[in-house]
Amino acid sequence: MNLPFGKKSKEKNINLLPEESSEAFSIKKDLVLALITPFATIILLAIVFATLFLLEKQQAIKNTNINKEINEKTAEWKKFASTANAIKSIKTNYDLHQNQTDQNKQFIESIKDIQGTVPNTVIISKLDIDNTGAVSVDGTATNPATVYQFFEVLKSKPEKFENTTLKSIGLSDDKTGKGKYNFSISVTVKSK
Amino acid sequence: MKKNFIKLLKKQQLIITLSIIFSVILVVLLGPAIYIRFVSWRSIASVNTQDLEKLRTTTENVSLLANINGTRLDIYKDLIEKMVPKESDQLRVVSIIDELVKKSKVTLKSIKVGGGSGGAATAAPTASGGGPAAQPQSSDAGESTPPTTTTAPASTSTTPTVQTGGYNLNITFEGTFSNTLQLLGLLENTKRTIGVKNIIITRGEKDNILTITADFSLPLSKDTEVTSQDRVAFTQKDADALSTLLSKLTIDALPTNLPTGRSDPFN
Numbered sequence: 001m002n003l004p005f006g007k008k009s010k011e012k013n014i015n016l017l018p019e020e021s022s023e024a025f026s027i028k029k030d031l032v033l034a035l036i037t038p039f040a041t042i043i044l045l046a047i048v049f050a051t052l053f054l055l056e057k058q059q060a061i062k063n064t065n066i067n068k069e070i071n072e073k074t075a076e077w078k079k080f081a082s083t084a085n086a087i088k089s090i091k092t093n094y095d096l097h098q099n100q101t102d103q104n105k106q107f108i109e110s111i112k113d114i115q116g117t118v119p120n121t122v123i124i125s126k127l128d129i130d131n132t133g134a135v136s137v138d139g140t141a142t143n144p145a146t147v148y149q150f151f152e153v154l155k156s157k158p159e160k161f162e163n164t165t166l167k168s169i170g171l172s173d174d175k176t177g178k179g180k181y182n183f184s185i186s187v188t189v190k191s192k
Numbered sequence: 193m194k195k196n197f198i199k200l201l202k203k204q205q206l207i208i209t210l211s212i213i214f215s216v217i218l219v220v221l222l223g224p225a226i227y228i229r230f231v232s233w234r235s236i237a238s239v240n241t242q243d244l245e246k247l248r249t250t251t252e253n254v255s256l257l258a259n260i261n262g263t264r265l266d267i268y269k270d271l272i273e274k275m276v277p278k279e280s281d282q283l284r285v286v287s288i289i290d291e292l293v294k295k296s297k298v299t300l301k302s303i304k305v306g307g308g309s310g311g312a313a314t315a316a317p318t319a320s321g322g323g324p325a326a327q328p329q330s331s332d333a334g335e336s337t338p339p340t341t342t343t344a345p346a347s348t349s350t351t352p353t354v355q356t357g358g359y360n361l362n363i364t365f366e367g368t369f370s371n372t373l374q375l376l377g378l379l380e381n382t383k384r385t386i387g388v389k390n391i392i393i394t395r396g397e398k399d400n401i402l403t404i405t406a407d408f409s410l411p412l413s414k415d416t417e418v419t420s421q422d423r424v425a426f427t428q429k430d431a432d433a434l435s436t437l438l439s440k441l442t443i444d445a446l447p448t449n450l451p452t453g454r455s456d457p458f459n
Contacts, residue, residue, distance in 0.1 A: 030204035034211035041215040045222045052229035059236035066243040073250040077420040080257035084418040086269050087260070087426050093276040093385075093413050094434065100387040100411065101380045107388045108376050115369075123395070130390040 107131060110189040113160055117153045119146045125182075133189040136167075140180045144169065147183045154187050163188045250420045260426050268434045275441070276385050276413040280306075280359055285410060287445030288384050289363060295443070296375035298367030301403070306359030306410075358411040360389070365404050369393070372404050383444035385411055 077084075107129070114135055118124060126138040141147045147169060154164040167184040282305045293300045367375075372393060379386050389407040396403060418424055 027204060030208060034204075034207040037208075037211045038214045038218060041218050045218060045226065049222070049226050049229060052226060052233050056229060056233040056236060059233060059240055063236055063240050063243065066240060066247055070243060070247050070250060073247060073254060074420050077250055077254050077257070080254065081418070083257050083260055083262070083265065084253070084422070084424040085416060086265055087424045088416045088418045088422070089413065090265075090268050090272045090426075090434070091424075091430065092416050093272045094430075094437070096411055096413075097275050097385045097437070100385050104376065104379050104386075104388050107391075108373060111373065111376075111391070124393075125395045127393040128390070129392075131388060 103131060106191055109192070110135070113189055114187075117150060117157070117161075119149050119153075121146045122150055129189075133191055135187050135189055137185045137187070138183070140182050142178065142180060144181045147181055151185060154185070160190055161187050162190055246421060249423065253420060253423060256423070256425050264431060265426065267438070268431075271383075271434065271438055271441070273413070274383050274444070276411055278413045278415075280412070281384070281410075282306075282359075283447075284445055285361060285384060285386075288382050288386075288443060289361070291443050291445055292375055292378050292382065293363075293365060295378055296367070296371050298365040298371045298375060298404070301364040301366060302362075303364075304362040306361065357414055358409055361386070361408040361410055363406050363408070365406075366401050367404065368402060372402065378443060381441060381443045383441040387411065 110129060110133055111127075114127065114129070114137065118139075119141075121143065122139055122141045124137060124139040126136070128136040139147075139150075141150075151164065151166055154161045164187045165185065167186055169181060169183040171179045172182055173179060286303060286305055289303060290300070365375075372391075376388060376391075379388070387409040389409050391407075392405045394403045394405075395401075
């Protein structure tokens with residue numbers, strides 16, 4: 001019958017051994033167990049420690065070999081370093097050029113977009129446009145309704161224009177006796 | 193003494209408890225040393241994983257670079273160096289703008305180009321108005337029409353226009369609306385990267401001629417540092433794109449090759 005550690009059976013077993021011998025055997029058994037426990041612990045810890053130590057050494061050796069190979073490959077790469085630099089430079093500057101070209105195209109498109117919204121009788125006297133899409137349009141018209149149309153056309157195309165603002169509008173005499181409406185509108189052309 | 197010892201040995205529970213305590217103490221004492229070994233092992237293993245990846249990348253990069261056609265690369269390198277040079281190329285740019293102006297049939301009124309020292313060199317066209325006359329001075333000599341000046345600016349002329357990684361160019365010209373669009377469109381054919389920053393188109397009060405003031409930016413190439421870990425490949429797609437660009441960029445300017453040693457350079 002299995003019993004908890006150190007407990008003795010209270011059952012009356014048929015024991016052929018004399019009671020004294022049985023007790024001595026039990027003492028010996030417990031003593032051996034008591035000695036084996038720390039010893040086994042030491043052995044186990046030593047095995048774990050040694051295993052880890054060996055694994056670490058193995059990785060260290062591997063690391064040395066890898067570094068050696070890396071150094072060899074790096075030395076080999078250095079022979080092509082100028083080619084690599086040239087390629088990198090070509091690609092970077094090509095991208096820069098393409099980016100700039102795209103921006104210029106966008107710039108031209110912005111001017112054309114503005115052109116496409118100007119009513120026939122409106123005359124632009126000044127167009128100021130920058131690469132952020134900010135546009136300032138100054139112009140004249142004989143009929144304020146055409147300026148109104150221009151403004152509304154800009155506002156009606158939110159996919160192309162935003163922040164459409166009438167900065168000023170006023171009537172002036174153009175020396176021929178006819179009044180002219182001077183206006184100034186600011187708008188931002190959205191980037192595509 | 194012996195009796196006491198035997199007595200003690202008979203206290204089995206005590207002995208077993210002590211042995212367990214001793215085992216626990218052993219684990220507690222040696223545990224950190226084992227943990228340190230474990231951490232160290234995992235750390236080296238992790239470094240090795242990274243190094244192996246590094247080795248793989250370097251090996252791959254070496255094989256990629258070894259297969260590159262050097263001749264074609266030199267052609268593209270020359271192209272790019274002309275497109276985005278490392279140093280200010282004001283005379284060349286002024287000459288390119290001269291070409292652009294001629295092609296788009298506008299009349300150049302003024303040109304200001306940022307200098308590398310922080311100032312701005314200026315060039316004004318001849319009074320005839322027939323076209324721009326800014327020329328690369330270093331090469332203009334002999335019996336040709338005296339070029340217009342390209343001088344260092346006076347202290348009051350313009351603010352420094354040099355930017356980090358590039359410089360600016362400002363031109364004023366006269367022409368029509370379509371000419372202006374044509375000039376801007378031709379920028380993509382110049383063998384020099386030029387970006388438009390700002391344009392002001394003003395209609396003249398009397399003659400209705402448009403005066404256009406344009407600000408351009410001219411980027412300069414930056415040094416690029418490549419390491420063995422950077423994947424630098426040159427694909428067929430890249431080569432095709434550069435070949436297309438090579439055929440597209442047709443507007444360029446070179447110094448003239450006129451005879452030098454004019455007998456009276458003042459007349």
